[in-house]
Amino acid sequence: MPDDPSAATTLGEPRLATRQRRTRRQIPRHVAVALPLALAGLISLLVTGNTLRPFETITTIDARMASKSDYFRDPEVQRLLLEHGLRVDVRRLGSRGIATQSLKGMDVVFPSGQPAAKLILDRQDRSVRSVRPFVTPLVLATFRGYAETLVRAGVAHRQPAENGAKSLYYDLDMTKFTHLLDGADGPPAHHDGEDADADHWNGIGYDELTGRSNSGRVLVRTSNVCESNAAGTYLSILAFVANGNSTPGAEHTDEAGRAAEVRAVGRRIKPLISLQGMWADEQAESYFSDIGESIAPISVIYEHQYLAHQIAHHDRYGTQDDQRVLLYPTPYALTEPQLIGLTDDGDRLVRLIEQDPELRRRAIELGFRVRFSGEDGTSEQLNAYLRDHGIQAPAPNPDQSKVYEPDLEVLEEIIDYVGDCVPPVRDAS
Template structure:
């Protein structure tokens, strides 16, 4: 028998058994603070899956650092984009004996999104090399490995695109070579990129005390601050035609690029061959952690970590889903991309794995480099 659904007050859903689930009839609304992973909860398929479980989510979008440093009254969960902000939240909740329970479901590496002319110019200068995978077009690779040390040296030295031959690829740009981020005081990806640059500039070593953190922060500040830190939504800038002139290289998450290519393939029948990814030769895998702030919020956390439909949808949105052992795997994601007609990048064991400084030292460096206000103490939340 086919179950029929009729709109009631603009919101309804069908349970797995075909029963009509009406508003306020077994449905709970969870309030959450979310950073860059908000698009997951805004996805219609995710919303339908959650409604089958009687859950509706209302989100407040803000940067990861803001999530961690503002109050939690009235919220059921927090979902910053990386571990540093998650650790800040958990440490604060623990100090106040407040409810907090973490769940991990998927991850996404930090990458640099750019355009073919810029990637090929870097390749001409020995800074980038194709990272070919299954189904790749040898003449138009979508993925490159970027030599981070040499890239940072170019940027720190004030080199401009016109200095390294961008005109050869029918593009003119006299601006300085930079990878642009969102506000370093607010966004996890910006703070993570700072940590990655610091690691490379400190000879692949993590600063371990205040003196070392201050020294490295002074070293990298001119390069990072001169970006201007203009936009809170870097990927949307990258997608539009004007993006090439505004920010030719932007720091984003891998899943954002994959999701874009999937949408482009569905819309046009082929991937966008002009927008490409640079994988830093020194990599850091961001680990967003969902933190339940109430028992109701924990119900959603359990679903994110265990529900097969939600995990499948996360992969379809470009995330690397954790396997049963809790480790991130790219195998299923790459297979899915290939099924969608999107070449997948080649896996490599050659890249250096970057490590972030301890949370207090990272916060110290972010505050110094970005001239940020110090983190606020979050008020205790009753639960």
């Protein structure tokens, strides 16, 4: 111990630590960067009224459709439907296939024409809601060299185009054209094919006009008449023309006379279909492919498919695709696809397509002639849209002769005869 007690060390009072000072943490850089974006997204949701959209229930509609599935596969249409809480799951099948196969599990179907729609409606045991939202003509899609060859042969005529541009559209005389297909009444001009059964492209001047050669027969490639509304409608045109521009079976009250006429018409038009074979798929995809011209000179498609291609082509390249052109048959056939609800969810979709102006507007932008106020088909809105986008609008058909499809039973007989169709397995729903 120290000798001097006064030298003892004085101890301070102990301190009670109540809180430890912490260093303030900085917000991570990636979070700081993301915050303004998240805030902007929240403001956008608040402004558009979609704040609760992620928490809403989306109803999936199970659908079976033919070529009009193009409409429901469009991204803008899908976006508009999602705003109403609907998503459409499309299973693609030809219209007649839809009409004759099982519909179990389906909420809605969308056959491309009235014959298939009637077959479906006749099978329903519930009150059905349906709508025909738009119409589209059946057309023959080809390429300029072949169209100009048909002009030279005297069976097609160019529609006028503005400012000296190449026309995208031609009117086709189906009576003269079927003579080219079967050679029955000889050549329509000074050229004719070498084969007695059908004319050939070189035989009617394709090689002389284009400097290229095609010794194949003049034929039209179509999908399977046993499954496809487009093929069945084309068959109706051929049958109408083969029957002297008269609907087969319409003027016979006796069963024997009607059956004899149907068989006679079927025999005359079957070679026009079976010579080129029938394809299970729709023809538009092949026609618009890079090798479309080598696949088939002429294909059966719908007008809306061609116009949608031209709109997309102009948006991408700033010009029309003037090598692909359309032949408008005279007499003409106008198809009316029908959206049919099979369940309550299906009815909900039908009501929306029938009433929503944005969905109708989008149909015009996809090349459809949309119905308004019960009119048969309004073309002016479509034509105005085409002109505004630098695309030639088709002219009204100069010949208003329209093909009226045969009675459903008669049409079924002709299709079965021409296509050698296998009887379908039907169900009651």
